[in-house]
Amino acid sequence: MKFDMIFEPRRPRAYVVLDIESAVLDDTAHKRYQAMERWAPTSEEEPSRRGYKRCDDPLVTPRWPFQTLVTAAIMLLVEHADGNVDVARFVTLSAPDLDEREVLAGIIQVLADAPEGAEIVTYGGSMHDLPMILMGLLKHGLTLPRRWQWLSHGGVGNTPHIDFSRTITGGYRMKPVHEAEILAALDIPAKVPAPAFAVSGLIYAGEWETVASQCEFDVIATSLLLARWKKLHDARVEVPVFEDRILRRVIELREGRGYIPALQAHRKRIFAQQTATAEQAMGVLAPWLQDEA
Secondary structure (H helix, E strand, O other): OOOHHHHOOOOOOEEEEEEEEEEOOOOHHHHHHHHHOOOOOOOOOOOOOOOOOHHHOOOOOOOHHHOEEEEEEEEEEEEOOOOOEEEEEEEEEEOOOOOHHHHHHHHHHHHHHOOOOOEEEEOOOOOOHHHHHHHHHHHHOOOOOHHHHHHHHOOOOOOOEEEHHHHOOOOOOOOOOOHHHHHHHOOOOOOOOOOHHHHHHHHHOOOHHHHHHHHHHHHHHHHHHHHHHHHOOOOOOOHHHHHHHHHHHHHHHOOOOOOHHHHHHHHHHHHHHHHHHHHHHHHHHOHHHHHHO
16 A cells, blocks of 8 residues: 555645537538428428427527537636635637637647646536537547546546536535526626627627627636635635635736726725725724724
């Protein structure tokens, strides 16, 4: 039995916070599916098939296998010695500069470059982001880095994936809700560039800067949620410090994005709250300091 590993210093944890955006942009594959089912369109007034509303019929309305991945945002967070984190990378991969294959190749490269033992962090990623990525990899014949090949098995079992949609609902024992509901309850900013329902329309309209901004902001918000979660099992974490390091670095890296003023305002408000709390504590524990001031 080997015991030498227990004397090695613990490797800092690393987190790959991930979000993607997608939409049905090419109906060629869906037409193949219609041909397989020998389906022909009926008039708008008639039901498409028995038991289906037109909007629910996959022969009429393409479902997720026929979507194209157009944007991905990835933030690499590396644990600091004090338990908080630093932003090591913040990568955006998006149309129109990149096609789907290139976006996927970029995701693979970020995963390959991530530190050993890095964990993926998402909200609802097990039900959307990771299956969409897997579908794209199958479509384009790409290969996962060896450390990440667990993604090809559906992320079942003990995998390095923190999916807040699953963890916060007790493994879906509570009804799944939108991330914005969780973030609103925790006073974390969300959906500043656009509401979630508007993203597909923005993709169809080619509003790529807004799509990329929305994807980035979802990653930022999920990273701030990670701060609260990490505090649950690491007493060293100071949530305001954790959040401020992320916000300060994002403001530097994404200067000019339309959502930056909202992040600056949030950061300023949190600082004001911390200052007020400190002043209140000083008044109770050391009132003479206020008198001297």
